[in-house]
Amino acid sequence: MYDSFAFEKIIGDSAWTRRIRRRVMQVATYQYPVLIMGPSGSGRELVARAVHAHSSRADHSFVPFRCSFVPASLRASQLFGQVAGAPGLVKSSTLGCFGAAERGTLFLDEVTDLDFNSQAQLLQALREKKVIPFGSETETQTNVRLLASTSRDLDREVQAGRFDPELLRHLNVLTVEVDPLRERIEDIEPLVRFFIARFTLENGLPLKRLTPAAMALLQVYRWPGNVAQLCDVVEQAVLCSDYDRLGPDAFAPILDELDCVEPEDVASRGDRVNNHETVPHVEVVAGQWQTLAEVEAEHIRVTLIEARHNQQAAARMLQVPLSELASKIARYRIRVPEFLADRDAYEVQ
Template sequence: MARDSYCMSNAPMYINSYAIDHIIGESAWAQRIRKRILQVAAYDYNVLIAGPSGTGKELIARAIHAHSSRSDKPLIPVECASIPSGLFASQLFGHVKGAFTGADHETAGCFRAADGGTIFLDEIGELDLELQAQLLRVLQEKQVVPVGGHTPVPVNVRVVAASHRDLRQEVRAGRFRLDLYYRLNVVRMDACALKQRVEDIPLLVEHFLAKAAMENGLPLKRLSADAIAMLQAYDWPGNVRELQHALERAVVFNESTVLSPTAFEGVFDTDLELEVQGQVPTSTEAVLDALPTPEKAKLAAESLRVGEDEEENWPTLAALEEAHIQRTLKKTFYNQSAAANLLGIDRKQLARRIKKYGMQIPRRSPGRPARS
């Protein structure tokens, strides 16, 4: 009996394959999620993992499976967003031979492929209401009816679902079934945006650089302190996945074993990310929003030093922007790519601001040799 193409795993995931030590970091969130994984894994309840894209929701699901009593059975991940609605029932519940044109053989479907193990329904919030109803019936009755068949087939699976959407909001908006939400949300776990655990970035960097070296047979590389600081100041809208890809690109295009901020030139698509999010700010807002909290506090303190009787000297946003750009350029030894990364804007935007404020960029930066 064939397995369907949307069932993305063909082999059981054993307990050591995705143990909790793959959850990298020592932040409060990382320690808490590792503890919760072990607690949740001991029970057979359904789990809903919520959090932004790129935060490791599938890694959490795999760790739950790996530490559960089902670890010697398959974990079947299903990317719900990629399954055409017309193929949903066939792919998840299987079909009998001759059920439709082209059904030349019987298929098991993802639920039967996961029998005895775990099925991971990734991005479940992308299913339309009709498909949600079909899924709900399977969860309620714990059996599937293959397309073209009439005989229910019992299935013994644990369901772990994930979504980057707030499913409670989706329920309120009428886009997600309340009864399905309750079926899935027996145990809720929250993945964490990288910008909320920047203290984990050094350990994540070490992990991904070691992984890149091992997979590609390259010398192990490391980041300079300035590069680490730059990565911690960045907002990471793509979260851990974006960090991993940024490091991989830096490794590919830089021969030095110590990666400085210049190794990340052109890595961050800040403009694209802001446009996709629909949050393109004004130029001043872009700079101020990119500041780490200590810098924001410093600027606020500087502004508040102006007394009420000196309002005519109150600095404008443009003045604050110019002053901060000057400080950032000096900090990065006038490397415009590194400065742009720290400011959360691209190099062209920075160049326009340098021209706007008439800033002078020295040919030889203080304490550093001239760039070639």
Template sequence: MAVVVVIDDEPLQRGILKTILEDEGYEVFAAASAEEGLKIISEQNADVVLTDLNMAGMTGIQMLEHLPKEPSSRPAVIVITAYGTINSAVEAMKKGAFDYLIKPLDKDVITLVVGKAAERMSLLKENIRLHRELFDKFNMEGIIGRSKKMTEVIDVVKKITATPVTVLIYGESGTGKELIARAIHYNSPRKNAPFTPINCAAIPDNLIESELFGHEPGAFTGATHRKPGLIESADGGTLFLDEIGDLSLLTQTKLLRVLQDKEVRRLGGKDTIKVNVRFIAATNKDLEKEIETGKFREDLYYRLKVVTVTLPPLTERKEDIPLLVNFFISRYNAEFGKQISGIDNGALKLLTDYHWPGNIRQLGSVIERAVLMADAAAISCEDVKSELKQPIACDIMDIEIPEEGIIFEELEKKLLKQAMRKANNVATKAARLLGMSYKTFWYRLEKFGINIPNGTRPPKDTTAPG
């Protein structure tokens, strides 16, 4: 229950207020002066203060000026005044008082106003607690990884958090692009403003503009009321545009105008609205290739890629897998009320050797199920292997070579093309399906003149094995 401090230099009224509020279940402390009240407020971390305005010594208004300015430390103050001093009560409200009560005091009014003040403080403290949890979760230490590639990512993120620059994050699905975007936001000066994510691939083209820019009544069929867009709602904060490569060219054009002019116009509206938004975009597509094929605007690309962060797939940071496994075990122990102590060496080797097409998201799902289903103190091979779709090892002795022989390069070419189809033209995934390094895979694609897929071409002077 909330802590209430009653400040009044009249003993009778002070006693009545204390009794009324204690009967309501509050923890109540009483003070005969503003000076004494300030001491109690500090010591007891008060939630609500009832104070008379006119007292000997420091007045109620003067006391307001001595309260902490930080919202998390400042109680809700209700001032008590007589009819003749309502102007003073209004002045107190301007200085931050929550409400005022007029003498003679009514018991029901007292309990109602104090209840509202206590509820407001409870919501405020809960909001602050949740915000601190978000900051703790998405601070730099919350980005799990000691591998060289992740250390490089963290170093870049640290350099850009205090700036307003736009950021473009590359990475396969499941590598943690939104986690990085949130880390940038919650370590920036904008951390107290909204972080607004939107998945551009998940919203149909005919709705995405309304979601981003908002609309006025009558802008289109079904638009019966004004709706601010996500860009407008993110004012002062950060807008995270996930899978930006899936935006239509028309929407790209309108987004470019927002980035250039720092203003947005709702669909069907005439007026522009100034916005102060940091944009962070993410994609698993090769936007330079999308530009070549006319699917992405070059000018928007350069507006977005002021700073580029490239997240490695899990197979390129396998030394981080034990850290990630321990993190997920702790998370799901808490969620499921389990006490799994860790993972045995055999199971950890299985996870480390696996090719992880779904990256960190898939690893988290595997550990979630393992924690839920495990009967022993530690996760074993049996708890994880059913979730791992291992690549099939091809035994050359199972292939029957015809009498007329085969053209081995044709077989290899077909395997490369099939891997690309199964990987939806994502080169890194296709390389893993064939058990090749990324550079070797590119080398063989170019050797056979296969169209270059989405991905980043290795340096030209790279000599691939095999």
């Protein structure tokens, strides 16, 4: 998804982005393993590459290994190498990822997907700085810095008996936490502008501009697929739109088709909303009649609160297209809600 992983490519203006840049610089100076935790698509490999780029190993290889993509029967040979004549009719030796990353950095994505045999061999490599290629009985010295990532709760994986607690102890020396995109919506605008510039340049297109209504739509979407999903959506919009300006109509059909957000049933939310949220209502005071626009704007605010600020759910409640709702939010300058990390809801500023 990303083709440039320099530190400067950690795009965003949020407090998290500033904090992650400082953390990358901090952990890059050490030689210990780093455990990068965060949901899929949030940029864990971007962080790993930034750590490598600012480490003393930057002049050597960065080798990614996606544990979930490789069948269990092939993991040992691909990770630790294989000697000629080993089972599988291999005619020549292979280095494996550890060999390819010698003096550099090996990144294990979704390390929790490793089987127990691979976990045991990885633990040995961390403890003794040695690996045994598949089909060999001879240990090979290795000089590799290990970075690992996971989207799972490793303590729960250990408790469930799916992950070696000793391996976790060796991996969990330095940690970096990557927040989901919905918790750092300030990063959406700079990310979108970066992706638009990238895809227009790559495809020889004139630079496209984003309307405020389109940005409002993108900022209220919850992005279950995080930055990777945002990148895909922007790419589709850039390539499929015939106009130089990208409005809500360029994005709403793509988001509707994804159908990733499953809004709560509106009827079942009534008691919770009444008990936990103060829903404003429109009051008409004698001699102070509200304009139709003011009434509509207030009704949209009320509906957004009822829908817990899920714009797709609000559009269904109002029985209007998602693009039309996003346009009205921009027109009436209704503040885009900011996600609060210590709650599972949004609040209107």
